[in-house]
Amino acid sequence: MSQAETATGGGPPDSRARPARAVWSLGLFRSELAVTFRRWRTLALLAVLAAVPVLVGIAVKIETSDGGSIGGGDEGGPAFLSQVTGNGLFLVFTALAATLPFFLPMTVGVIAGDAVAGEAGAGTLRYLLVAPAGRTRLLLAKFSAVLAFCLTATATVAVFALATGALLFPTGQVTLLSGTSVSFGEGLLRAMAIAVTVALSLVGLATLGLFISTLTNSGVAAMAATVGLLITVQILGAIPQLDEIHPFLFTHYWLSFADLLREPVYWDDLLKNLGLQALYTAVFGSAAWAGFGARDVTA
Amino acid sequence: MSEPTAAHEEQGAVISTQGLTKRYRGGQLAVEGLDLSVPRGSVFGFLGPNGSGKTTTIRMLLGLIEPTGGSAHVLGEPMPGSARRVLPHVGALIEGPALYGYLTGRENLLRYDAADPTADPRSRAARADRALERVGLSAAAAKKARAYSLGMKQRLGLAAALLQPRELLVLDEPTNGLDPQGMREIRSLVRELADDGITVFLSSHLLDEIEQVCTHTAVMHRGRLITQGTVAQMSAGARGRLAVTTPDPGEATRVLKEAGVADLVTDGEEVSGEPPHAHELADLNAALVRAGVRVRAFGLRRASLEDVFVSLTGEGFDVAG
Numbered sequence: 001m002s003q004a005e006t007a008t009g010g011g012p013p014d015s016r017a018r019p020a021r022a023v024w025s026l027g028l029f030r031s032e033l034a035v036t037f038r039r040w041r042t043l044a045l046l047a048v049l050a051a052v053p054v055l056v057g058i059a060v061k062i063e064t065s066d067g068g069s070i071g072g073g074d075e076g077g078p079a080f081l082s083q084v085t086g087n088g089l090f091l092v093f094t095a096l097a098a099t100l101p102f103f104l105p106m107t108v109g110v111i112a113g114d115a116v117a118g119e120a121g122a123g124t125l126r127y128l129l130v131a132p133a134g135r136t137r138l139l140l141a142k143f144s145a146v147l148a149f150c151l152t153a154t155a156t157v158a159v160f161a162l163a164t165g166a167l168l169f170p171t172g173q174v175t176l177l178s179g180t181s182v183s184f185g186e187g188l189l190r191a192m193a194i195a196v197t198v199a200l201s202l203v204g205l206a207t208l209g210l211f212i213s214t215l216t217n218s219g220v221a222a223m224a225a226t227v228g229l230l231i232t233v234q235i236l237g238a239i240p241q242l243d244e245i246h247p248f249l250f251t252h253y254w255l256s257f258a259d260l261l262r263e264p265v266y267w268d269d270l271l272k273n274l275g276l277q278a279l280y281t282a283v284f285g286s287a288a289w290a291g292f293g294a295r296d297v298t299a
Numbered sequence: 300m301s302e303p304t305a306a307h308e309e310q311g312a313v314i315s316t317q318g319l320t321k322r323y324r325g326g327q328l329a330v331e332g333l334d335l336s337v338p339r340g341s342v343f344g345f346l347g348p349n350g351s352g353k354t355t356t357i358r359m360l361l362g363l364i365e366p367t368g369g370s371a372h373v374l375g376e377p378m379p380g381s382a383r384r385v386l387p388h389v390g391a392l393i394e395g396p397a398l399y400g401y402l403t404g405r406e407n408l409l410r411y412d413a414a415d416p417t418a419d420p421r422s423r424a425a426r427a428d429r430a431l432e433r434v435g436l437s438a439a440a441a442k443k444a445r446a447y448s449l450g451m452k453q454r455l456g457l458a459a460a461l462l463q464p465r466e467l468l469v470l471d472e473p474t475n476g477l478d479p480q481g482m483r484e485i486r487s488l489v490r491e492l493a494d495d496g497i498t499v500f501l502s503s504h505l506l507d508e509i510e511q512v513c514t515h516t517a518v519m520h521r522g523r524l525i526t527q528g529t530v531a532q533m534s535a536g537a538r539g540r541l542a543v544t545t546p547d548p549g550e551a552t553r554v555l556k557e558a559g560v561a562d563l564v565t566d567g568e569e570v571s572g573e574p575p576h577a578h579e580l581a582d583l584n585a586a587l588v589r590a591g592v593r594v595r596a597f598g599l600r601r602a603s604l605e606d607v608f609v610s611l612t613g614e615g616f617d618v619a620g
Contacts, residue, residue, distance in 0.1 A: 025416035027423075035410060039401055123397025127459065130361045130393070131414035132386035138414075296323075297363040 028133055032145040036111065042149070045107040046156050052103060053095035053161030060084050060091075061168045079258060088165025089174055089184065092191045093261065095161035096154070096198050100254050101234060104153055108202045109226035111149045112209025115142040116292065118219030120299040135293050139214070143285070146206045154199040158191065178262040190260055197257045201273055204250040204280030205230060211288040217299040247272075250280050312336045313467050313498045314343075314360060318369030321355050329355040331522045332369065337500055337515070342493045344509030344530070345502040346608070347519030353502045354394055356519070357471050360500075361391055374466060387417040390465040392473055396456025400445030404436055404455050407444050411459045418463065430458040434488070450481040457488065468492060470501045474508060486512050506608065518608060525611050533607050541580065542571040543587065544596035554590045558583050574599070 036042055064085050079097040083090040116139070119125040128138055165171070174187030182190075209226035216222050230251075236242055237249050246252050253273030259266035314337035321330045330352040337343045347353050358364040360371055362379030371378045373385050398407050408427040412418050418426070431437045434454040439447065447455065453473065460468060470489070474482040489512050493499050503509055509516050510530060517527035526533070541560060545551045548565045556563060559575035560583070574580060584597050 021416070021419075024418065024420055027413035027418070027420050028416075031410050031413035035399065035402070122399070123395070124399060126358075126363055126393055127391075127397055127411055127456075128414045129363060130386055130389070130391045131411055132362070132382055132416075133414035134383055134416065137416070294365070296358075296365060298358070 025137060028137060028141045029144055032141040033148055036145045036149060037152070042111065045110060046153065049099060049103060049107060049153055049156045050160040052099050053091055053157055054164050056081075056095060056098060057084070057091050057161070057164035057168050079255070083175075084165065085169055087174055087187075088167075088169035088171045089162070089187050089191060091165030091169070092158050092161040093194065093258070095157050096194060096257065097255065099157050100198055100201070100257075101251075102230075104157065104198070105202060105205050105230050105251075106227055107153050108146070108150055108206050109209050109230055110223045112146045112206045113213050113223035113226040114219040115146055115210055116213040117216050117222035118213075120217040120297070121219045123299060125299060126297055129297060136289065139210075139289055139292055142213075143207070143210060146210060147203065150202040150206055151196075151199045154195050154202070158195040162191070176261050176263050177258065180263045182263070194257045194260050197260065197270065197273075198254075200277055201254050201257070204277040204284075207281045207284045207288070208250070211284040211291070214288045214292040214295070248276075250276060252276070311339045312372075313339045313341075314371070314373050314500060316356075316360075316369060316371040319356065319359060319366055319371050320368030321352075321359060321364060322367045329522055330359070330366075333524050335517060335524060335527065337498065339498055340493075340496060341515045342489065342499045342501065342513045344513030344516040345500060345519065346506065346509050346516055347502075347504065349504055351519040352522040353504075353519055354471055357391075357393060357469055357500075357502060361389070361393065361469065362386065363393075383416075387415055387463065388466045389469060390460030390463070390467070391469040391471075392453075392456045392460050393469070393471045395472070395475060396452045396459075398444040398447070398452060398455060400443065402444060403441050404444055404447065404451075404458075405431060405440040407455060408459055408462060412462050415463070426462050427458075430461045433461055434458045435484075449476050450478065450484075453477060453481065453485065457485070461492075465497055468497055468499045470499065472502055472504070474503070474505070482508075518611065520611075526607075539599040540571050541574040541583070542569060542596070542598055542600050543594060544569050545587075545592055545594050547592045550590060551587060551592045551594075554587050554592060555583065558586055568595075571600070 060081065080090045080093040084094055116125065119128065129135065133141075172184055173181045174184060174190075175181050205226070208229065209222070212225050212229075213219075213222040216225075233249050233251050237246055237251050253269050253276060256269035256273050259268075259270055314335060316333050316335045319330060319333040319335070320328075322328050333352075333356060335356070345353055345356070355364060359366050360373055360378060362382035362385075365379060374388055376385050378385060398404075399410065402410065405427055408430055409423060412423050412426055413420070428437070428440075431440050434457050436451060436454055436458060439451060444452065444455065453476075457470075457473070460470075473489070474485050477485065486508070489499055489501065493512075493514075501509075501513065513530050515528065516530050516533055518525045541555075543551055543555070546568060548568060548570050551570045552563050552565055555570065555572060560572040561575070563570060563572040574583070580597075580599065584594065587594050587597075
């Protein structure tokens with residue numbers, strides 16, 4: 001080792017002993033968050049998500065400004081739409097129900113699909129790995145950033161819906177789906193719980209997207225594949241003849257978040273949803289880890 | 300584990316490979332049976348035409364690609380097994396710089412520094428600033444990297460490789476795409492680093508680059524190592540050619556041929572050829588003058604690495620494998 005010391009020129013006695021500290025390695029996670037949320041693309045996706053509840057709120061306001069009701073009844077349009085005029089808080093539920101089938105998961109697909117493949121395509125992946133980020137650590141950092149995006153995206157929809165609803169419509173006691181009324185405060189709490197549930201509903205897709213992202217060096221290809229898969233699953237989920245496989249589709253229990261608006265809460269489908277998301281996360285998380293760990297990085 | 304480690308370190312080899320082989324999934328053999336030994340403190344030129352397996356070798360040394368045969372040791376430890384312990388002491392520039400265009404130059408360095416779990420976050424900003432200064436980019440530190448010129452990107456890539464004190468720098472084609480001024484700057488930086496005692500492993504397809512900056516060299520051709528040694532040995536291996544500039548090339552050729560000079564080539568006013576063994580060159584000059592040949596210049600042209608390469612492979616250097 002003495003040669004090494006002279007080589008590095010007055011470094012610590014045993015320069016090879018520069019240790020990795022657990023706290024220090026969290027720096028990559030912070031960096032990952034910063035890199036994800038500083039991109040214009042991420043901000044644009046969030047802006048699209050923020051625009052949905054605002055537009056829905058304004059549309060409902062205009063439609064009902066002459067005292068009429070929406071579209072002549074409950075049919076058509078996303079769930080809870082008719083309750084929005086009575087209580088602005090329902091705009092949160094309406095907006096989440098409207099964005100969950102496609103807008104929200106699409107943005108998640110873009111972020112998750114690009115996570116590793118985008119770095120590979122830009123060539124930055126090889127420099128992160130020789131830094132050395134460590135493949136498992138890098139994958140975990142990417143996963144955390146994608147989860148943070150799921151939560152932020154959902155929160156963006158919820159917060160903009162709440163603000164729009166509170167501005168345009170009356171607020172107050174919330175009448176739940178089961179007919180009971182709760183205070184606005186409790187309604188707000190349930191809205192938060194629903195937002196978290198929706199965010200967790202996206203985790204299965206997020207992990208799937210991350211897995212796809214480790215397979216290719218093209219961010220665009222990974223994004224397209226993830227979003228394409230989402231559309232395929234949504235179509236499969238809409239074909240009644242295939243109801244045998246429906247319980248295994250990650251989208252199947254997505255709209256179960258409405259059960260949080262009952263008194264008492266129907267936990268059945270909510271728990272099945274979380275279980276299914278956990279299963280997808282476990283399966284595709286392991287596959288991503290195994291595949292990425294052994295892969296030759298040639299980009 | 301410590302026994303083989305110590306053994307490799309004692310030999311003074313910063314990089315050593317034994318039978319290192321990579322066959323890609325398609326069946327293409329990129330590197331075959333490579334036995335490389337890079338002495339500590341050397342500036343090692345890894346030479347070969349494009350497509351000869353240099354980059355694949357470098358990626359294997361850095362743990363990016365898994366070898367399909369043989370073994371590689373870097374800083375005395377096996378790769379890719381010990382990547383997490385070895386790589387913090389290795390700075391690398393692989394196939395050109397790769398940057399986050401939407402981040403500033405400084406933020407790019409902060410990101411790469413954050414990826415190293417042995418890097419203390421408290422001194423991160425100071426390290427980034429020092430590295431920027433070292434490559435002369437301080438003035439452009441706050442500019443978005445996408446606005447950088449190729450030369451600036453290359454320098455920022457070097458800055459990332461110099462964030463920490465390194466024992467080994469692996470530079471893959473560091474002057475690729477640079478203008479002559481940029482090339483000179485990078486080369487003088489490499490010399491500076493070598494003077495600091497850092498071992499530099501530099502790949503290039505430019506022979507004069509290797510001749511200018513390297514102490515040692517290895518030559519790759521079609522995935523195989525053809526030869527390795529010091530640059531001086533290598534050039535000495537190939538004999539120089541005698542070159543005579545004269546307005547009387549015809550007469551000069553006749554005289555030189557008589558004196559035993561072989562492989563005579565006349566190019567305008569210059570006659571060149573291989574001087575005979577054990578022959579005093581001054582006598583050849585005297586013979587020319589005696590025969591009335593007006594000699595403008597007379598000398599032995601040193602063999603270049605290109606001559607060595609051509610004599611080793613029997614091929615021009617620009618042929619891709």
